Amino acid sequence: MDENRAVKVQEKLEDAKRKNKFSENINEENIDEEIRKLERTHKRISTYQRFVDAFEKDLDIDPGRLMGLTDGIFSIVMTLLIFGMALPEEKIVNYTGFIDFIGSISSVAGVVIVSFILLASFWLYHHEFMKIKKLNIPYIWLNMFFLANICFIPFTTSIIGNYSHFFLSNVIFGLNILSVVVFFLLMFYYAHKRGFLEEYTSEEDKKHVYNTLYIVMGATVIVNLLDFNVNPNFIYLFLLVPIISTIRHIQYMMKRV
Structure with a gap:
């Protein structure tokens, strides 16, 4: 040696x-x-x-194609929500029967509206926060799992609309919404870490996105607990999500001016 x-x-x-x-x-x-x-x-x-x-190598794929796929899935899922409200199998022959039918689907219709508003909020979040300039395999699959959970919303909406008196139905719907938020958080974190974002790259921007999504997560847990344990009508508190998000967005933009 x-x-x-x-x-x-x-x-x-x-x-x-x-x-x-x-x-x-x-x-x-x-x-x-x-x-x-x-x-x-x-x-x-x-x-x-x-x-x-x-x-993790960057792919030569136009991010616009992924955004187009995301938009297409959101539009289909939001349309499919209405299929959770079906006409009765037997023909309604009198006014009383019609009134009874409207009353029977009122709870489902309410949940459909709630789910539509939540989907609209997620779509807005995706376009506002996920402005991607590059892609790779991990990010694409995170986005796919996010979309997979979005696709389950019409099904879980029908479950909670028809069987809200069962606690498990509330759990299934709540877990569906939570999983959407979790995968959105993972997408944003990974895109921010890899430098894929065109905007929202500063720590202040990152904090704003996380806090907004944390509010949605907290609201999901609280609303589902109240919906089952107190009153089913508490599920309509989900309608406050876009209002709260809008107020936070306005406050955030005012700070940047």
């Missing part, structure tokens, strides 16, 4: 000892073995890093 190699090995060993990777009884007899371990570890780390770099 030449002098330069010996110095290099000694430096690596001292560094390894400081990090408690090797025992203190390392001697010249197993120096080469420890060096090979270090080299294998470095190779594994290097291979993993190359995989991560390839996985």
Whole structure:
């Protein structure tokens, strides 16, 4: 072993000892073995890093196509909400029967309106906060999972509209809305971290987005608990979400002026 190699090995060993990777009884007899371990570890780390770099590499895809897909899914899902209100199987032959039918679907109609307002709010948040200039595979799939949860809203809306007296129906609807918010948060965090955003890149902008979404998350939990434990009409408190968000947006823009 030449002098330069010996110095290099000694430096690596001292560094390894400081990090408690090797025992203190390392001697010249197993120096080469420890060096090979270090080299294998470095190779594994290097291979993993190359995989991560390839996985997170920016794609040559126009972000506008993803935005177009998102808009299309939102429009379809918002339209599908109305299918949760079906006409009766038997033909209504008198006015009393018609009144009874309207009363039977009133709760479903109310929840449909609530869900439509929430979807409209999520659509606005997506266009306001997610102004993307680049894409990669992780971000695309985060967006896809976000859209998958959006697609479940008509189904969970029908569940809570018809079976709101069951606590599980409230849980399913609440988890659906929460999952939408969670994936939106993950999308925003990842896009901000990777520098994909055209705007909202400062810490103040980031804080505004997070706080807005935290309000929606908190409202989802509180409203669903009140809806089941106190009165089903508390679900209409969801209608305050766009109002609160609008007020926060106005306050935020006033600070920037």
